[in-house]
Amino acid sequence: MSMTIVVTGASGRMGSEVLDGARERGMDAIAVSRTESTNADSKRRATSGTDAYHPDDLQSLLSEYRPDALVDFTVPEASIEFLDACVETGTPAVVGTTGFEAAELETIDRTSDRIPVLKAANFARGIQTLLALVRETAASLPQYDVELTETHHNGKRDAPSGTAKSLLEIFDEERVHGREGIQPRNEDEIGVHVRRAGNVRGEHELLFAGNDEVLTLTHRAESRHVFAAGALDAAEWVSKQKAGRYEFREVLA
Numbered sequence: 001m002s003m004t005i006v007v008t009g010a011s012g013r014m015g016s017e018v019l020d021g022a023r024e025r026g027m028d029a030i031a032v033s034r035t036e037s038t039n040a041d042s043k044r045r046a047t048s049g050t051d052a053y054h055p056d057d058l059q060s061l062l063s064e065y066r067p068d069a070l071v072d073f074t075v076p077e078a079s080i081e082f083l084d085a086c087v088e089t090g091t092p093a094v095v096g097t098t099g100f101e102a103a104e105l106e107t108i109d110r111t112s113d114r115i116p117v118l119k120a121a122n123f124a125r126g127i128q129t130l131l132a133l134v135r136e137t138a139a140s141l142p143q144y145d146v147e148l149t150e151t152h153h154n155g156k157r158d159a160p161s162g163t164a165k166s167l168l169e170i171f172d173e174e175r176v177h178g179r180e181g182i183q184p185r186n187e188d189e190i191g192v193h194v195r196r197a198g199n200v201r202g203e204h205e206l207l208f209a210g211n212d213e214v215l216t217l218t219h220r221a222e223s224r225h226v227f228a229a230g231a232l233d234a235a236e237w238v239s240k241q242k243a244g245r246y247e248f249r250e251v252l253a
């Protein structure tokens with residue numbers, strides 16, 4: 001039997017991509033949006049003739065349709081509200097939203113005591129490999145200076161990106177966000193550089209320099225399809241799990 005998913009933030013760059021991807025997989029995808037979808041085509045096709053539902057109706061929608069999972073790409077405050085509705089209805093959740101504060105992350109952890117929650121800052125498969133390569137490189141070149149640069153489209157709200165934060169967790173060094181004026185580099189710092197321009201889908205680069213050599217590790221997403229495909233893989237996987245907090249790498253294992 002085909003899966004049913006609910007997609008919040010359905011009018012967004014990611015939400016509309018997830019709706020399209022779900023339909024391509026033959027899933028029944030129900031759109032949730034505060035605004036009329038900007039992507040009329042995907043809304044019409046993905047919701048089998050019905051319009052997008054308003055987030056205020058989410059809990060009753062989840063109770064009525066009993067979807068296999070909810071997929072959320074919105075903003076932190078909305079994600080937290082949507083997770084409440086998932087808890088109330090026992091709906092597994094995939095959270096792609098980034099930019100959560102520490103207290104919100106704790107709330108998500110508590111939520112996962114009640115329902116399966118898979119949260120990932122980046123659903124591109126290559127990012128899992130980048131994380132592994134960065135861990136390995138940091139361990140084998142401990143004396144090298146490290147600088148991280150991320151580039152995204154001009155509509156992105158949070159900075160640094162959620163992916164950059166995941167990469168930074170690998171390092172103990174103090175983070176220095178950009179530099180200005182007289183600011184010589186300390187041995188124990190990692191420079192973090194954020195660029196916002198055009199419609200860049202998402203690029204993350206780690207530069208390691210020392211010993212008269214430079215090593216760079218770069219991941220570049222070339223379309224949002226890659227994120228949507230990973231999120232849908234995650235939805236299929238999480239719908240079969242018991243309550244708990246899960247990582248995207250578990251889906252790929």
Ligand SMILES: NC(=O)C1=CN([C@@H]2O[C@H](COP(=O)(O)OP(=O)(O)OC[C@H]3O[C@@H](n4cnc5c(N)ncnc54)[C@H](OP(=O)(O)O)[C@@H]3O)[C@@H](O)[C@H]2O)C=CC1
Nearest residue numbers: 009011012013014033034035074078096097098121122123
């Ligand atoms: N994990 C991953 O692989 C990826 C994560 N992201 C993350 O996903 C999130 C969304 O990105 P993107 O799609 O580009 O953003 P958009 O701004 O294009 O879309 C976000 C959507 O969220 C909804 N929304 C915004 N504010 C609220 C609110 N206060 N209450 C309820 N709904 C709200 C809106 O949809 P509507 O009007 O329909 O309600 C909006 O269209 C970001 O945090 C981004 O970093 C992005 C790409 C990949």
Ligand SMILES: O=C(O)C1=N[C@H](C(=O)O)C[C@H](O)C1
Nearest residue numbers: 098121122156161162163202
């Ligand atoms: O907002 C985006 O677009 C993206 N956000 C994610 C992040 O913050 O890491 C993932 C991806 O880079 C695209």
